[in-house]
Amino acid sequence: MSDVFDALVAEYPAWWIDFLGEHNHVGGAATTRWLLERSGLRPGSRMLDCGAFVGASARLAATETGAAAVATDLNADFLAAGRAMPGGEGVAWVTATTAKLPFRDRTFASVWSVDSSIAPREMTRVAASTATVCLCCEVPADGRGGVEAFIEEWTSLGWEMRSHRSLSLDALQAWRNAEAAMVAHRAKYEARYGKRGYLAQLDLLAMLVESYERGAAGHGLFIFGRG
Numbered sequence: 001m002s003d004v005f006d007a008l009v010a011e012y013p014a015w016w017i018d019f020l021g022e023h024n025h026v027g028g029a030a031t032t033r034w035l036l037e038r039s040g041l042r043p044g045s046r047m048l049d050c051g052a053f054v055g056a057s058a059r060l061a062a063t064e065t066g067a068a069a070v071a072t073d074l075n076a077d078f079l080a081a082g083r084a085m086p087g088g089e090g091v092a093w094v095t096a097t098t099a100k101l102p103f104r105d106r107t108f109a110s111v112w113s114v115d116s117s118i119a120p121r122e123m124t125r126v127a128a129s130t131a132t133v134c135l136c137c138e139v140p141a142d143g144r145g146g147v148e149a150f151i152e153e154w155t156s157l158g159w160e161m162r163s164h165r166s167l168s169l170d171a172l173q174a175w176r177n178a179e180a181a182m183v184a185h186r187a188k189y190e191a192r193y194g195k196r197g198y199l200a201q202l203d204l205l206a207m208l209v210e211s212y213e214r215g216a217a218g219h220g221l222f223i224f225g226r227g
């Protein structure tokens with residue numbers, strides 16, 4: 001891990017940074033590679049990493065495929081750290097919300113949101129006529145049509161689903177591991193998050209574990225394509 005990332009971790013006490021790390025999503029770098037292999041990215045094609053954090057996906061895409069990657073996030077500090085990390089010079093860094101992207105219509109060959117906020121209409125607007133959308137996200141998995149409704153939202157915007165992989169068990173394991181580590185090392189995490197922050201983050205994790213165990217929530221990878 002780079003010194004720059006370590007400095008960011010020290011400055012931002014948050015369970016998701018502590019337990020998910022640089023590739024800050026369920027499945028880590030293996031998830032990023034799964035998406036990358038199916039993204040259709042080629043040298044020079046434009047990739048948008050929405051809610052990029054330190055841009056692990058954007059930097060990997062730029063380095064491995066030669067794509068012209070752009071990383072956006074609400075938090076300028078995360079982007080500044082990403083820019084200073086390996087491969088950061090090959091990415092453009094733009095502070096923006098995914099709900100309103102400062103880019104022209106139909107300009108990206110691949111639009112990503114990896115365990116971040118998803119704005120289907122806005123992401124569709126900036127995607128080229130021949131493009132992919134690459135997602136790692138929580139999906140409703142309540143057995144009452146939640147995943148189908150999620151997929152239908154994208155198909156109604158002109159996309160077809162090309163690949164899907166469930167990560168629900170991986171996510172459940174990740175939340176359980178984080179919850180267990182926070183309990184086992186309470187003193188360490190109380191010192192890091194503060195007493196109230198510790199309890200708030202533990203509550204959140206307990207709620208996540210409970211909803212995944214109940215089957216009310218799941219996690220998945222999705223590749224949508226058009227053209």
Ligand SMILES: C[S@@+](CC[C@H](N)C(=O)[O-])C[C@H]1O[C@@H](n2cnc3c(N)ncnc32)[C@H](O)[C@@H]1O
Nearest residue numbers: 023024025051052053073074097098114116117
């Ligand atoms: C769990 S991290 C995932 C980061 C990154 N996609 C990855 O996989 O490594 C979520 C990130 O999304 C960003 N974020 C949350 N809501 C956002 C929004 N509406 N627009 C842009 N970024 C957002 C947060 O600041 C945070 O950096």
